[in-house]
Amino acid sequence: MRAWRHELWRLGLLIAAGVLLGWLLGSPGLGLAAALAMRLAYHLKQLHALRRWLTRHPHDEPPAAQGLWGELFDRLYRYQKGQRQTQQRLQATLKRIQESSEAMRDSVVMLDQQGDLEWWNSAAERMLGLEAAHDRGQHITNLIRDPRFVAYFTARDYREPLTLPSPVDEHQVLQFQITLYGDDERLLMARDITRLHRLEEMRRDFVANVSHELRTPLTVLAGYLETYATYAEQLPPRLAGGLARMQEQTQRMQNLVNDLLLLSRLEIDQGGDDHCALEMTSILEEVRQDAEALSAGRHRIAIEVDENRWLLGSDPEVHSALSNLASNAVRYSAEGCHITLRWKPHVKGACLEVEDDGEGIDPAHIPRLTERFYRVDKGRSSETGGTGLGLAIVKHVLLRHDAHLEIESLPGRGALFRCVFPASRLVTHPGIEQATG
Known part of the structure; x- marks a missing residue:
């Protein structure tokens, strides 16, 4: 502001001197014009110097000037210097980022x-x-x-x-x-991830081969145990007492082997060959009957159908996924709980839901529920009879159907498992078949 005030004072004094000189010569207007022309010539000279400095030697010291032009030159020089320093820092940072990316x-x-x-x-x-x-x-x-x-x-x-x-x-x-x-x-x-991919393939092959090899001895063992069970009354009490337990554990091992084989097939086989239009009401009814047999009257199981469209998919795979969700609801819900199987519209297409009003799940466990053999309560693994692979199977079935699993649950408020299918998987007319991979 000081330089600007000085500039106004200089202009005022120059105008006064020009008017006074013109009055003495008999033409005040001519004196005023001469004074303004002199000041304009000075400013044009400084503008020319500014242009030469910025276009030819912008990194050199600014031209020497007094007053307002001197302050302007100094400010431009400091700003330009600061910009160069900022640019150098940014270039150095970008260079380090590129060097680290190259490494x-x-x-x-x-x-x-x-x-x-x-x-x-x-x-x-x-x-x-x-x-x-x-x-x-x-x-x-x-x-x-x-x-x-x-x-x-x-x-x-x-x-x-x-x-x-x-x-x-x-x-x-x-x-x-x-x-x-x-x-x-x-x-x-x-x-x-070539090495990790090969290790994963080796793991899948190992699990599939071992599971396949276990099926024959387990079948033989289960057959002999079933034969012995028919003569349980003739066996010594010490042997007869453990026969039922042996049959129970053999059946559990067979279920585990079957789930491992199914999971291996879902991982390896691309699928899609058996996809067709599925009428969901009949599938829900079949799963409900199986769940009621597993529940043995301990739960109330209902069906709700609000979506008329059919689902393009594999009947055994969709049935397996829904059956796993329903059996989990039966196993992990207390007696007297309500379980609902739904087929309803969704903003992305349609969804299958299995909801219960049981004890619920801590949200901390939800991200890991689809991992193999992960259990919320490890102490109940032998009581429920599950294999720990049900939700992993559900996850892979949904992936093969362009769908995903959503889980909502809070302790004491039950649990909701939602299988969301895209609109491309829905048809309005039965009998439309489409193989999609």
């Missing part, structure tokens, strides 16, 4: 709002086959053309990663994860 074994690809490639590290060149000379600015789906990746990219639901073969080497398995950041930009990361 990563995982692929890192930066995409703009349209999904075009902006930058990637050297690991992305090896895993994805990107080339800086040709691929910069290309859309990511032009380079990774697998339909599963295209669907994953366009769906914009990146909560879960996607596992696919590498577009460069089909024997290499990659796990893709996309993160949204900035102004709707995306960061794509790809990790080599």
Whole structure:
């Protein structure tokens, strides 16, 4: 403000001097014009100096000037210097980020709002086959053309990663994860999980083979125990007393082996060959009857159907998933509880629900309920007769039907298990068959 006041004083004094000089010469207006012209010429000279400094030597010291122009030059120089320092810090930070990304074994690809490639590290060149000379600015789906990746990219639901073969080497398995950041930009990361994938295949093969090999001796054992049970009265009391317990445990082992084989088949087999239009009311009724037999009158089991459309899917798989949810409700609900099986509309399509008003589940356990052999109460494992694989089977059945499982529960308020199917899995006319994988 001081420089501005000084500038006004100088202008006022110059105008007064010009008017006075013009009055002495007999033309005050001419003196005023001459004074203003002198001041305008000074300002034009300073503007010219400012332009030369900014266009030719912006990093040098500013031109020497007094008053308002001197303050303006100093402020511009300090601002420019601060901007250069900020730019240097940002460039140094960006360089460190790029260097750290280059050191990563995982692929890192930066995409703009349209999904075009902006930058990637050297690991992305090896895993994805990107080339800086040709691929910069290309859309990511032009380079990774697998339909599963295209669907994953366009769906914009990146909560879960996607596992696919590498577009460069089909024997290499990659796990893709996309993160949204900035102004709707995306960061794509790809990790080599070939070794983990092979270990998982070995685990599945081992479980399937062992389970298959156990079926024959268990069948033989169960057959002999059933034969001995018919002559239980003729056996010594010490042997007859343990016969029922042996049969119970053998049956439990057979159930476990059957569930392991089913789970292995669901993991390995792509499925879809037996998918057809399923009338859900009859399936719900079958499951209700099975649940009532398991309950033996200890629970009240009802059916509610509010959705008329049929479901495209595998009858045995959907029946197995619903049966597992219903049997869990029977096993883990106290006597006298109500259990409801529902088929109803959903904002995403339709859903199957199994609800009970039992003791409920602590929310801390819900994220892990679909893990193999995970139990909320490990002390009740032998009492309920379950195998610990029911919800894992449900999860894999739903994955094969483009569906997902939602669980709502609080201690003392019962539990609700919801299987949500997309609208693409629903038909309005019976008899429409469609195989979908």
